Amino acid sequence: MQQIIGEASVRKASDCYIYPRKFGYEISYRVHQKKIVAQQLGFTTGEKLILLFKYLAGMDVSERRKVQIGAASFQYQSGVCRIRLSSVSDYRNHEILVLRFLHSASQTERLQFLFPNQMIKVAEKVRAHGLYLFCGPTGAGKSTTMHHLAQKYSDRQIITIEDPVELEQETFLQLQVNDKIGLTYEKLVKVCLRSRPDLLIIGEIRDAETAKIAIRGALTGHLIFSTLHAMHAHGAIPRLKELGVPKEELRQCLKGVIYQRLIPLVCSRCGEKCQPFCPYLSRNHAVLFDTLFFEEVFKKNETGARWKRLLGKAWARGQITQKTFQNELLYEN
Ligand SMILES: [Zn+2]
Incomplete structure (x- = not known):
């Protein structure tokens, strides 16, 4: 989680997508309309990561199917970052998580x-x-x-x-x-x-x-x-x-x-x-x-x-x- 927020901050990404694919989860960032695929995770690791984000953002962790929206401030190595989160499940019941990085005043x-x-x-x-x-x-x-x-x-x-x-x-x-x-x-x-x-x-x-x-x-x-x-x-x-x-x-x-x-x-x-x-x-x-x-x-x-x-x-x-x-x-x- 720290790594994702840190990477998004370094790349000045506006969004991070945690999407289920055939093989497992794919993490990608959006930097000025360009999508950059960064990492792949197994289903179990990906699901744990989504669960952690949802928990920390005060979202209902037991609700997987319905669209949920949350927001929270996360601390990482070089500061605090405000993130808006939205989650929903795909047709196979794998969760999707989208993180939108909200810019801090200094930006x-x-x-x-x-x-x-x-x-x-x-x-x-x-x-x-x-x-x-x-x-x-x-x-x-x-x-x-x-x-x-x-x-x-x-x-x-x-x-x-x-x-x-x-x-x-x-x-x-x-x-x-x-x-x-x-x-x-x-x-x-x-x-x-x-x-x-x-x-x-x-x-x-x-x-x-x-x-x-x-x-x-x-x-x-x-x-x-x-x-x-x-x-x-x-x-x-x-x-x-x-x-x-x-x-x-x-x-x-x-x-x-x-x-x-x-x-x-x-x-x-x-x-x-x-x-x-x-x-x-x-x-x-x-x-x-x-x-x-x-x-x-x-x-x-x-x-x-x-x-x-x-x-x-x-x-x-x-x-x-x-x-x-x-x-x-x-x-x-
Ligand atoms: Zn350049």
């Missing part, structure tokens, strides 16, 4: 930016009261960006509502959504607004109720960060309209949309294509932003062309390959 510092001045600009703009939305694909580091920005307010009251809490921050009050016992985003936001936080981070606006309460919070003078599913920066307003938010209210409180993606960089060691065990693998991605602030949010403008210019600049500087340039272009429709 936020490791976020790289394709153009560091973009992050400086974002940090300057997100001060006015109102709602700021962070958009982009899953795994693009939206939560990390929000936490990074929030650290600047660390002397004030910051509340986060997350599902689950992925980045532990000592100076924040962090709440976790639990739909099963009725702790929805909507309910938690209501409670939090009453305690007048200087900054409220809502993990995600994914339904009409959460959208409504987030807008109400922003309209009543709170500073709110949240993520929203949108394909590009100009996709945020149509998405909020879909969730039933009137445009007039948006005009009053939506202060910024920050779209981001994690762009693969050319490796200083391997060149265009990183070897699976390259020590720089985890450093080989950088965030690219497309941002809209204040009146820009409501103006029709060429987000695709702007994005292309920035990617072109990175390509010209040799930071990314031509293939990356082509793959990462944005299409507004």
Whole structure:
């Protein structure tokens, strides 16, 4: 177990899979969308390992068939690591365990930016009261960006509502959504607004109720960060309209949309294509932003062309390959 957590940490893996195969169990890691098979174990050893993880995460060890989700902090040689676990059985009644490694606060510092001045600009703009939305694909580091920005307010009251809490921050009050016992985003936001936080981070606006309460919070003078599913920066307003938010209210409180993606960089060691065990693998991605602030949010403008210019600049500087340039272009429709 120590070995798995240690290895995941060294490789900066996001997930570890303990899967039953024909011969026994296979342990593999996911590092930036790439799957790396690391080890094979017999069925008995694999089952013992899964049992131990489940026990330590407070999961029901006698339940093997149903899907179970747990989370726990595990100690290993070089620190403490927070892990979200999910288990279920396959058709042969062999258990499957997936570990998701949730990043600790210190890892936020490791976020790289394709153009560091973009992050400086974002940090300057997100001060006015109102709602700021962070958009982009899953795994693009939206939560990390929000936490990074929030650290600047660390002397004030910051509340986060997350599902689950992925980045532990000592100076924040962090709440976790639990739909099963009725702790929805909507309910938690209501409670939090009453305690007048200087900054409220809502993990995600994914339904009409959460959208409504987030807008109400922003309209009543709170500073709110949240993520929203949108394909590009100009996709945020149509998405909020879909969730039933009137445009007039948006005009009053939506202060910024920050779209981001994690762009693969050319490796200083391997060149265009990183070897699976390259020590720089985890450093080989950088965030690219497309941002809209204040009146820009409501103006029709060429987000695709702007994005292309920035990617072109990175390509010209040799930071990314031509293939990356082509793959990462944005299409507004
Ligand atoms: Zn490399």
